[in-house]
Amino acid sequence: MxxxxxxxxxxxxxxxxxxxxxxxxxxxxxxxxxxxxxxxxxxxxxxxxxxxxxxxxxxxxxxxxxxxxxxxxxxxxxxxxxxxxxxxxxxxxxxxxxxxxxxxxxxxxxxxxxxxxxxxxxxxxxxxxxxxxxxxxxxxxxxxxxxxxxxxxxxxxxxxxxxxxxxxxxxxxxxxxxxxxxxxxxxxxxxxxxxxxxxxxxxxxxxxxxxxxxxxxxxxxxxxxxxxxxxxxxxxxxxxxxxxxxxxxxxxxxxxxxxxxxxxxxxxxxxxxxxxxxxxxxxxxxxxxxxxxxxxxxxxxxxxxxxxxxxxxxxxxxxxxxxxxxIKEPVATSVPVQGTYEIRTLSTTINQLLTTISDNHTQSLQNEQKKRALEIQAMQAQIQPHFIYNTLTSLKFLVWQQENEKAVSGIDSFIDLLRSTIGNKNEIIPVEEELKSVKSYIAILTLRYGEAISTKIMVPEELYSLYMPNMIIQPIIENAYLHAFQLKKSGFITLYAMIREDTLTFEVVDTGDGYDTEQSPKNRDYFSGIGSKNVHERIQLLYGEDYGLHIDSVLGVGTSVTITLPIIKTPSKHP
Structure with a gap:
């Protein structure tokens, strides 16, 4: 009442x-x-x-x-x-x-x-x-x-x-x-x-x-x-x-x-x-x-x-x-024009305001999308040189060691990697293509670090047809190779993928050194690289704060990096 x-x-x-x-x-x-x-x-x-x-x-x-x-x-x-x-x-x-x-x-x-x-x-x-x-x-x-x-x-x-x-x-x-x-x-x-x-x-x-x-x-x-x-x-x-x-x-x-x-x-x-x-x-x-x-x-x-x-x-x-x-969203809509002269005038004015707000909202969305696209491109522009620099460093290391056959094999893998990443202008790619790039990059890292660090990819084939942003997994694998095995000289890196609670989840698990998660990021190297940081921000820019990266680590045991993405069955689902 x-x-x-x-x-x-x-x-x-x-x-x-x-x-x-x-x-x-x-x-x-x-x-x-x-x-x-x-x-x-x-x-x-x-x-x-x-x-x-x-x-x-x-x-x-x-x-x-x-x-x-x-x-x-x-x-x-x-x-x-x-x-x-x-x-x-x-x-x-x-x-x-x-x-x-x-x-x-x-x-x-x-x-x-x-x-x-x-x-x-x-x-x-x-x-x-x-x-x-x-x-x-x-x-x-x-x-x-x-x-x-x-x-x-x-x-x-x-x-x-x-x-x-x-x-x-x-x-x-x-x-x-x-x-x-x-x-x-x-x-x-x-x-x-x-x-x-x-x-x-x-x-x-x-x-x-x-x-x-x-x-x-x-x-x-x-x-x-x-x-x-x-x-x-x-x-x-x-x-x-x-x-x-x-x-x-x-x-x-x-x-x-x-x-x-x-x-x-x-x-x-x-x-x-x-x-x-x-x-x-x-x-x-x-x-x-x-x-x-x-x-x-x-x-x-x-x-x-x-x-x-x-x-x-x-x-x-x-x-x-x-x-x-x-009216929940400022989309093109209108209110009924009826009642006394004052109410009709008010309704007409409100409709004009709604039209103006809708136009401004549409323009704002377009500007925001452009801004977000530019931000993503900027992040991508940061990731790609960083990735190329690390890869070339690995090839240089092979040449310096006069491992010519390995260097040639690495260059071939690098060419395949460039073709699938830089050569692919699409922001959203199938999971199968992302895994192909990851395998090429793992091949290059294996030439540098040898068989002491073993990498295994365990992704069900039924997930290959789903879509995801490109170059999401590569920076995480790179961090595991570069930072997870400073004290330990051997170990395993495993990539898992699954559907969990209506999300596409990737998990990169290593048996490396691990670290104290309560330690300030300034005092630790793991997950502090520009590539991994930008991956997290890219995901949140694309899909919101419900998605991104999450890290669990135990000192002396290893680290687990979880990537959470929405389930995208067609490229049109990309926001």
Missing amino acids: IKKLREHELLTKLLLILFIALFAQAATISLFIYHRSREAYIEQFDQSNRMTLQKIQHDFETLNDNIENTLTLLAESSAVEGYFKEGQQTTLEKINQLRTVQKMNDSLAPIFPNIKDDIFLFGENGRMFISNDMVSDLTADDFFQLELIQKVNANPTATQMVFTQFGLTKRDKHSPSVLFIKKLRSTLNQTYGYAVVAITSDELAKIFSQSVDPQITQIDFVTDDKKIFASNLAHRIGTTFDSFDQLNENETLTKANQRITRLPLYRQNSALVSEVNVHSIADQMGVILPIILYNIAILFLGGIVVYIYLNRNTKSIYQLVDSLKQ
Whole structure:
């Protein structure tokens, strides 16, 4: 996978860049849409919330009016005054007055729809009245002993709202409640008791609990001393609203992620406080999932379109790259001209360059071949005079010894040798001709050195038809005669030939003095002659470094020179 990506690096990078661009564009548009939608939604929600708060404010005022009307009816009833005022009354009068109070209670309209309330009447004469079948948790005397009564008496207002952490019935004993208390005054303006409408905080919260979502909007009724006496979050009832003083009436304060609004609740010195969670509003919008799906769709569809387009337009580039990879040698070749204008221009230019490179390569090969031919001719020119000089020296030695017959025989062999070497202008000759020259040269050397050094040629006849460079073996035989027998005066020289590992191998083995192969060439004579050196270089120039001469020698035992050549069956195989 990584290799594939590397081979298509351009397409991968372009796709990655365009994908990032598409993602950035989609994200930017999405954020813009989200923020604009969020602002519009919050603004719309604010308007809706303002209307809801005004309705709650109105409902509370309606509730307060209904309570005030109920308490006023009770306070102005002569039956109530007669029953709860101190004085001498017969039992029958008490019963009649109680019945009248009961009938009046039964005729009272509900304080507010769906809100349960309890009406209590407490008289200083110790009597009390409950509007329903509930059992009071307090006697009249207990009620008058409450601390809140002292606060009510200290306030000249006729009707007051008081928040308590308890209810007045056995049922609501542990429930935070709101008490609407009205002083019962006689015609002489003397207080003889109290009329109370008791509503638990949970019941009072029904004014707004069904109108708002507590996950988004938190509604609190707060007294002037910062106490929360009703809320759509039950755990807040009875707690203190710490930031109440920071709020101005009929204004909205933005604090952290909350938008806090305060509206007055008239007549009771309390306030309606709304806290709206902006994050919850945004979540309620329901646009995040559509935006995510929109981005995924845009990236998917856009990615497909971009991939098809880029793949179509970069395909010609990769075909051009593949064509260039297949060009192993600078020979006459070309790459396909296709694709966009730029790619076609590039392909045309590459073809022109390939043509120029091919022409230059061909010219370089020709020049190199000429150079190599000149080098080989130079080496040959060095070998031949060297060989002629040594041969003539041997004939001179015979003449000096007055060995006329041997000298004549040597001259005949020398003539044959010249005819097969210098007279033959071919660089590559059959093995048979090379061996014929070697035999003529051995005959000349035998005339000089006698039979003390015996030479034997062991070459299979099936190798005679193969081809090899001329005058390759003669310098090795010459070295063996001239240098291998300095200490020893007799021995054997044997020439072997064979096919070994797809190469034509000649091996010249002598039983002469041998030498230390670790000795510096400057300090030894063997294989240091110009003829043998040039033979090795000629072979490598002709066939490469895989071919040439290799020497193994053991001091006092002898030397083996191995000549490695390619198998050439016809002269045309010559490079």
